[in-house]
Amino acid sequence: xxxxxxxxxxxxxxxxxxxxxxxxxxxxxKTFGFPLDIKLxxxxxxxxVAFGQRDGINVGHVLLxxxxxPVNGRTTEDGRDVFDIIETKENYPLSxxxxxxxxxxxxxxxxxxxxxxxxxxASQLSPVPKCSGIESLTADTFKLSCFQTLTGVKFIIVxxxxxxxxxxxLKRIYELYSDYALKNPFYSLEMxxxxxxxxTSLHTLLELVEKSGTANL
Amino acid sequence: xxxxTSRLDAKKVNSELLTLTYGALVSQxxxxxxxxxxxxxxxxxxxxxxxxxxxxxxxARTTLxxxxxPTVTSWSSSGDEFSLVWDQCALSDWVEMPNNxxxxxxLIPGAIRGALQMVQLEVQCWFVQDQLKGDAVTELxxxxxKRLEDAVPAGED
Numbered sequence: 001x002x003x004x005x006x007x008x009x010x011x012x013x014x015x016x017x018x019x020x021x022x023x024x025x026x027x028x029x030k031t032f033g034f035p036l037d038i039k040l041x042x043x044x045x046x047x048x049v050a051f052g053q054r055d056g057i058n059v060g061h062v063l064l065x066x067x068x069x070p071v072n073g074r075t076t077e078d079g080r081d082v083f084d085i086i087e088t089k090e091n092y093p094l095s096x097x098x099x100x101x102x103x104x105x106x107x108x109x110x111x112x113x114x115x116x117x118x119x120x121x122a123s124q125l126s127p128v129p130k131c132s133g134i135e136s137l138t139a140d141t142f143k144l145s146c147f148q149t150l151t152g153v154k155f156i157i158v159x160x161x162x163x164x165x166x167x168x169x170l171k172r173i174y175e176l177y178s179d180y181a182l183k184n185p186f187y188s189l190e191m192x193x194x195x196x197x198x199x200t201s202l203h204t205l206l207e208l209v210e211k212s213g214t215a216n217l
Numbered sequence: 218x219x220x221x222t223s224r225l226d227a228k229k230v231n232s233e234l235l236t237l238t239y240g241a242l243v244s245q246x247x248x249x250x251x252x253x254x255x256x257x258x259x260x261x262x263x264x265x266x267x268x269x270x271x272x273x274x275x276x277a278r279t280t281l282x283x284x285x286x287p288t289v290t291s292w293s294s295s296g297d298e299f300s301l302v303w304d305q306c307a308l309s310d311w312v313e314m315p316n317n318x319x320x321x322x323x324l325i326p327g328a329i330r331g332a333l334q335m336v337q338l339e340v341q342c343w344f345v346q347d348q349l350k351g352d353a354v355t356e357l358x359x360x361x362x363k364r365l366e367d368a369v370p371a372g373e374d
Contacts, residue, residue, distance in 0.1 A: 011370060120371035133371050150276055151335045152370030171277070178273035189269065 001213050002160040003206050004142060006173065007112060010190045011152035015112035017193040018105075021206050027064065027099035028056035034092040040083075045073050046101060047082050061098040068095065119146070119154070136166070145170060153177070165214030169205070172217055176201050232284065232307040239308050243321060253319040260320070264327020272332035283307050287357075297361040300345065304354045314349045321349050326357060337365040 008017035038052030040063065047063040066085055069076045076082060085091050103111070115134075123133040137144040138161055145166035147155045155170045155177070180198035181187050187195055209217070246256045274280065287303040308322050326342035333340050339362040346352035 123371045148370060149273065150370075151272060153273070174273070175277045178270075178277045182270040182273050 001163060001210055003163075003169075003209060004158045004160075006202065006206070007108070007154075007156040007158075008173075008177065008193065009112050009116060009154040009156065012190060013113050013116035014190065015109045016191065018108050018112075019199070019202065022210070023102070025099065026056075026061075027097060028061075029065075029095060029097040030055055030057065031093050031095045034089045036086050036094075040086065042074050042083070047071065047074055048101075049098060057098045060100075062101040063096060064099050065097040066094065068097075115146075115154075115156070119148070147171070147174065149174060165217075168214045168217045169209055172205055173202065176205065233310070235283075236307055236310045239324070240312065243319075247319070253317045257318075257320045257323045260323035261327035261330075264324035264329075265331035266327075267324070268328035268331025268333075269335050271328065272335045275332065291356075291358075299359055301357045301359065302346075302354050304348065306355060309349055309355075312349055320344055320347070322347075322355070329357075329359065334365070337369050339363050339365055 003021045004023055005021055006017070006019045007015060010016045038054075038057065039050045040047050041050040042048075049057060049059050049061045049063075051059065053059050063071050063082060065071055066076050066082065069078060071077070071082060074082050076085070086094065086096075119133040123131040133148060134144075134146055136146070140161065142158050143161045143163050143166070144156060144158050145163070147167065147170035149155075153174075155173050157166060157169060157173070159166060176198060177193075180201055181193045181195050182189075184195050184197070187193065243256070243260070246259060247253065250256055250259070271282070275282075283306065285303055285306055287301040289299055290302055291300040293299070306322060306325075308324070312321060314321060322344070326344070329342050330340055341360040341362055343358055344356070345358050346354060346356040348355045
């Protein structure tokens with residue numbers, strides 16, 4: 001039972017909590033000779049692989065480091081332009097590390113607010129009245145399960161596609177939210193949840209689910 | 218974890234602790250604000266703030282909070298108004314009221330209003346009878362005002 005992440009979206013569609021639980025690191029490092037046999041391009045402030053897929057390096061992967069020096073945007077940490085480096089023959093052999101880009105907090109906020117209208121759209125598209133909106137969304141690599149409370153808060157978990165009993169986990173997270181977030185007098189409604197007790201109890205819950213499933217929740 | 222939550226579920230405190238804490242709050246407020254009418258308003262506001270949070274706890278596990286079961290009576294003919302009647306409330310045990318217009322339990326209507334607002338119901342809530350003022354029972358009137366349409370979450374309409 002693998003849980004990749006937990007998200008809580010407020011009534012107004014804002015991301016008030018997100019937690020990456022267990023996202024596998026997809027990374028590949030390889031030494032290249034001149035000329036470089038994969039095509040790189042600069043997009044969305046990242047250097048990504050545009051063409052040429054092999055040895056665990058896939059299209060869409062982001063350049064993480066050059067000769068062990070981390071890459072930031074299109075420059076390495078010591079200030080040199082990545083494209084200058086890879087176009088200069090003298091720099092080879094060159095060791096490049098690629099990996100799957102991690103979503104930044106901003107991107108997560110955008111994704112959460114994109115899910116909000118999708119959810120509303122689903123309930124409007126419904127051929128039968130009284131539709132609950134999206135409860136689960138399955139892809140080949142993950143399953144997203146969503147639970148909306150009567151008050152409009154959405155609890156979302158992203159798990160392995162084989163995940164069973166996601167509803168129970170979501171219900172438990174709702175209980176944790178009502179205990180540790182809402183009963184904390186210093187937490188204001190609709191604001192991002194920054195409560196240490198909530199974090200730790202959520203952590204315990206996810207670990208329990210991962211170890212022994214949802215049967216004894 | 219499961220043991221911890223079951224412990225939480227069963228967590229009950231002696232009602233006297235609540236009674237005393239609430240009493241301390243009210244008397245402190247009376248000391249700080251001379252006007253009992255202001256205290257009523259503040260208590261209502263505190264209740265409201267508790268209600269908007271407590272509703273989630275109620276929905277997550279459907280608990281009872283004051284261990285009392287009021288009777289629902291006096292429905293209006295249009296069905297939008299009813300009374301909650303009780304003769305014993307943990308909050309007002311041992312209380313002898315000064316005769317100054319204070320509504321000792323004003324927290325309760327506030328909490329009801331706040332909680333219902335979070336499930337998109339606007340209501341008005343007020344005391345009709347109060348044991349602390351010599352009535353036989355305490356009667357709280359709840360009146361439906363409107364459904365908060367703009368706040369209805371998708372899938373609930």
